[in-house]
Amino acid sequence: xxxxxxxxxxxxxxxxxxxxxxxxxxxxxxxxxxxxxxxxxxxxxxxxxxxxxxxxxxxxxxxxxxxxxxxxxxxxxxxxxxxxxxxxxxxxxxxxxxxxxxxxxxxxxxxxxxxxxxxxxxxxxxxxxxxxxxxxxxxxxxxxxxxxxxxxxxxxxxxxxxxxxxxxxxxxxxxxxxxxxxxxxxxxxxxxxxxxxxxxxxxxxxxxxxxxxxxxxxxxxxxxxxxxxxxxxxxxxxxxxxxxxxxxxxxxxxxxxxxxxxxxxxxxx
Numbered sequence: 539x540x541x542x543x544x545x546x547x548x549x550x551x552x553x554x555x556x557x558x559x560x561x562x563x564x565x566x567x568x569x570x571x572x573x574x575x576x577x578x579x580x581x582x583x584x585x586x587x588x589x590x591x592x593x594x595x596x597x598x599x600x601x602x603x604x605x606x607x608x609x610x611x612x613x614x615x616x617x618x619x620x621x622x623x624x625x626x627x628x629x630x631x632x633x634x635x636x637x638x639x640x641x642x643x644x645x646x647x648x649x650x651x652x653x654x655x656x657x658x659x660x661x662x663x664x665x666x667x668x669x670x671x672x673x674x675x676x677x678x679x680x681x682x683x684x685x686x687x688x689x690x691x692x693x694x695x696x697x698x699x700x701x702x703x704x705x706x707x708x709x710x711x712x713x714x715x716x717x718x719x720x721x722x723x724x725x726x727x728x729x730x731x732x733x734x735x736x737x738x739x740x741x742x743x744x745x746x747x748x749x750x751x752x753x754x755x756x757x758x759x760x761x762x763x764x765x766x767x768x769x770x771x772x773x774x775x776x777x778x779x780x781x782x783x784x785x786x787x788x789x790x791x792x793x794x795x796x797x798x799x800x801x802x803x804x805x806x807x
Contacts (some may be wrong), residue, residue: 578607614666
């Protein structure tokens, strides 16, 4: 590992409060959980029309140094690069977000498949409210509890893997994926669609989420959700000041009031 990469990786781990890296499942769990807790999942740069470069120095500066968070193509590429630098066996995978529907959706979600001690795990630090806090084993059908949440991966008759969470009394498919070969060039297509296409969800919605322990704080436009030990409270934000307080205090995003006023004018009630 070059000195610059080593320095970047050490700063990333220091920011997460993980002093000593190990090639273990326990380390993977800590890394994913602390990444999701520390860095918000959000579409802020998308709705503000900012450039979203995917080179590692830019991602490191945005997510780790400035704490601005991002979405899956940003978070999961950064995680992939850090795990690779640490010596993990990592593989890039692209997925289709379906939300339990039979839809022809594009591959607009990036995840990382880690092989460790002969077992494969999906490491996903960029899905938001319904995403897992820890890696999910590719042990088909195995139900994996994570606090109040439960996840599993199953395979359908078409040979696709279904990444599922337990929701409203049954398992709910968040996204599907296969194990074909994908490259960074493939990511550029999904990334461009996700932050530039006029019909893309992130272009048309302000989405922010942080998950800590057994709590979730998430925002969609002007509706704020707080989940504590499985109990959800929903608050409608009534003005730009309320939105600004959530963005700066709850989500710890460094933005000024003018940005919050613009966002509320676009996404408020």
